[in-house]
């Protein structure tokens with residue numbers, strides 16, 4: 001689409017606030033909870049991260065699309081955000097490694113994006129008011145959009161893993177690799193699988209509603225619970241899987257949604273944050289080493305820190321330094337640990353990749 005052909009488009013928040021912008025490609029209307037990501041790079045990884053399913057993504061970086069897209073930077077096989085809100089959309093891109101423009105990619109995936117929005121004003125507004133549902137549209141009939149928006153589901157209590165999980169089990173990595181992992185796919189990012197495979201793991205990935213017995217039948221050396229979209233509370237099957245693994249004291253590692261599932265499986269609650277953490281420069285303190293880590297984050301729910309403090313089987317291992325929320329925990333007498341953030345990065349810094357090494361060490365201890 002030529003720049004001159006762009007239409008007026010709007011962002012309407014659930015409380016009636018309106019921001020005006022322009023459409024980028026396709027006309028249409030898209031709903032979701034509005035969230036913002038502060039990363040300066042990594043838009044393709046973010047847009048294809050299954051954890052973002054059902055969310056309208058606002059990017060605070062002033063330019064989106066300027067380095068195009070590359071097929072190696074997919075975190076799943078398609079775009080998972082429900083729509084994009086940005087400031088400047090780059091119709092031109094420049095990068096040797098790029099194989100297409102972001103505009104073409106959006107067109108192929110039929111994603112609605114709007115630009116020329118005062119993104120700083122939106123972020124400052126939703127930081128005060130808290131996360132809320134919104135709609136973006138090239139249709140400017142506000143009353144009709146308001147009506148439709150009323151019907152869009154609240155993120156609190158929403159089960160979304162079933163929408164992004166694999167339908168059938170599949171394998172990842174070298175089948176002769178020394179370590180076997182059963183991974184529950186509640187929205188898994190590809191770079192988690194790459195990180196495990198690069199450390200000598202052959203992984204069998206299971207659909208979100210698989211039972212412990214199905215995961216066990218692969219005869220794995222360790223178990224993994226993935227990241228993913230939505231509220232962890234409705235995911236009862238996954239919580240049951242976590243319970244069974246922990247009961248048998250088998251090596252277990254959970255990331256983000258998987259970490260929240262481990263908490264819920266042990267009677268530790270989670271809650272929806274006023275605004276989530278989404279970006280690639282979130283500071284975390286490792287309480288075991290005293291060291292800081294700059295981390296990649298994407299979550300709107302969080303594990304209740306007080307519940308972990310009061311649980312005799314758990315200890316806190318990591319704290320988010322911006323707001324003192326829980327960023328990581330482990331079980332004192334079981335082979336189980338988990339983090340709220342993303343050691344696989346993609347996008348983001350690699351400071352926390354040691355957590356994958358730790359998982360492998362935990363597995364090797366048992367294997368000996």
Ligand SMILES: NC(=O)CC[C@H](N)C(=O)O
Pocket residue numbers: 051226227228229230231232255256257258276298299300301302
């Ligand atoms: N990245 C994730 O796994 C996110 C977990 C969960 N959907 C949340 O928003 O908190």
